[in-house]
Amino acid sequence: MFSLPLKTRFALLSLVVSVVLVAVKFYAWLLTRSQAVLTDALESIINVVASGFALYSIYLASLPKDENHPYGHGKIEHFSVGFEGGLILMAGVYIFYSALQAMLHPHAIAQPDWGMALLAFTALVNLGVGFLLVRAGREHHSPTLVGDGQHLYLDAVSTLVSCVALLLVVFTDNVLFDSGAALLLGVFIVVNGYRMVRRSVSGLMDETDEATVQHVVAELQEHREPAWIDVHNLRVVRYGANLHIDCHVTMPYYFSLEQTHAQVHSIEHLFSQEFAVPVEMFVHADPCTFAACSHCHMPDCPVRQHPFTQEISWTLENVVKNERHRLV
Numbered sequence: 487m488f489s490l491p492l493k494t495r496f497a498l499l500s501l502v503v504s505v506v507l508v509a510v511k512f513y514a515w516l517l518t519r520s521q522a523v524l525t526d527a528l529e530s531i532i533n534v535v536a537s538g539f540a541l542y543s544i545y546l547a548s549l550p551k552d553e554n555h556p557y558g559h560g561k562i563e564h565f566s567v568g569f570e571g572g573l574i575l576m577a578g579v580y581i582f583y584s585a586l587q588a589m590l591h592p593h594a595i596a597q598p599d600w601g602m603a604l605l606a607f608t609a610l611v612n613l614g615v616g617f618l619l620v621r622a623g624r625e626h627h628s629p630t631l632v633g634d635g636q637h638l639y640l641d642a643v644s645t646l647v648s649c650v651a652l653l654l655v656v657f658t659d660n661v662l663f664d665s666g667a668a669l670l671l672g673v674f675i676v677v678n679g680y681r682m683v684r685r686s687v688s689g690l691m692d693e694t695d696e697a698t699v700q701h702v703v704a705e706l707q708e709h710r711e712p713a714w715i716d717v718h719n720l721r722v723v724r725y726g727a728n729l730h731i732d733c734h735v736t737m738p739y740y741f742s743l744e745q746t747h748a749q750v751h752s753i754e755h756l757f758s759q760e761f762a763v764p765v766e767m768f769v770h771a772d773p774c775t776f777a778a779c780s781h782c783h784m785p786d787c788p789v790r791q792h793p794f795t796q797e798i799s800w801t802l803e804n805v806v807k808n809e810r811h812r813l814v
Contacts, residue, residue: 491548493631496622497541500634503615504533507608511645518601520655522648525581525668526605529644529675532577533637536570540634547630557766560725564689567633571682574637578679582672589665598652605649612642627724627763629689633682640678644671689724698722700802702731705760706753707800713737713749715774715782717800719808729761732768736810738784739773746771772810 511527514520543566551558619635622628651667654660699722706717716736723730735753737746750769757765774782779792798804 493544493548493622493626493628494541496619496631497537497544497634500615500619500638501534501537501541503611503638504530504537507611508534510604510608514601514604517604518598518652520598520601520648520652521585521665522651522667522671523601523605525585525671526641526644526648528581529574529577529671530608530641532570532573533641536566536573536637537634539569540566540630543630544628547628557725557730558728560728561689563628563630564686566630566686567689568683568686570633570637571679571684571686573679574640574675574682575679578672578675578677581668581675585665585668585672589662589669598656602649602652605645605652609642609645609649612638612645616642629685633685636682640675644675647671647674695722695724696802698724698729699806701760702757703800703802703805705756706805709756710800711749711752712782712784713741713745714753715778715784716772716798716810717805718810719770720805729757729763729765730767731757731765732770733805734770734772734808736772736774736778738787738789739775740789778810 508527508530511523511530515523515527543562546559546562549555549559616635616638619631619638621635623631623633623635647667647670651664654663654667699720702720702722706714714735714737718734718736720733721731735749737749741749750771753769754765754767757767776789776791779787779790780795781798782790783794783797784790
């Protein structure tokens with residue numbers, strides 16, 4: 487029996503739900519002729535396009551490494567978030583302009599009660615599906631699912647604002663609440679679209695994920711072995727769900743190639759067990775010098791020139807630098 491991968495199933499769920507809800511929202515707009523409802527419906531069109539692209543990007547990210555993509559295809563997920571954010575940004579600008587026009591030329595709202603009921607239904611669905619996508623995205627380290635889920639949260643907030651606007655129109659008989667809500671939604675959507683684009687650029691430019699790097703440093707410090715005299719030039723990069731780690735490790739210069747390889751394998755094994763995602767690790771082994779004797783506690787070292795005095799604690803600040811550590 488054919489079975490889709492879990493991430494693909496969640497992305498497909500998002501697409502199907504988006505298509506259904508955008509139809510419901512446009513029906514609500516036909517009933518009410520509300521500018522706020524139209525704003526919400528237009529923003530939901532972005533959900534459909536973005537969910538479709540998210541589904542395609544998750545498929546690409548699942549493909550194995552090949553000659554043209556030696557690090558895999560995971561970065562498409564960051565691009566997907568940026569694509570979605572760009573669409574949201576453009577929609578927000580258009581919505582802001584339309585709201586200004588509606589404020590200058592207000593018109594009556596019809597059947598607001600039906601409009602509120604339909605919108606409340608779509609908001610609840612979006613909140614539920616958005617929660618599932620964000621949780622699944624974080625569990626499976628998928629920026630695409632997290633971004634898609636957060637977009638559904640955004641859509642639910644927009645819908646709730648539209649409901650409040652219709653409610654205010656009913657109780658005050660002032661249609662400016664409708665266009666005013668659409669104006670606020672336009673600003674809200676633009677800001678959130680910008681944030682998604684910013685997050686996408688960070689991923690595509692390999693901006694440091696401080697929390698992940700700190701986790702890697704803490705594991706090295708906790709499980710350090712005497713032969714790991716020094717660690718520096720640590721770099722941690724995410725390619726979608728996959729993690730790439732490389733660093734320089736100073737080891738005794740008299741180690742044989744076999745001994746050095748065993749230590750490198752020990753470091754690689756440490757992180758393959760620690761992280762729930764695939765980890766690709768490159769360790770560059772540097773030979774020690776006598777200047778490192780004072781902070782090396784390698785037992786029974788046959789070439790020691792200076793007594794051990796102090797171990798250097800590895801921290802986020804000193805491990806990422808491309809220089810060997812010295813005691814001051």
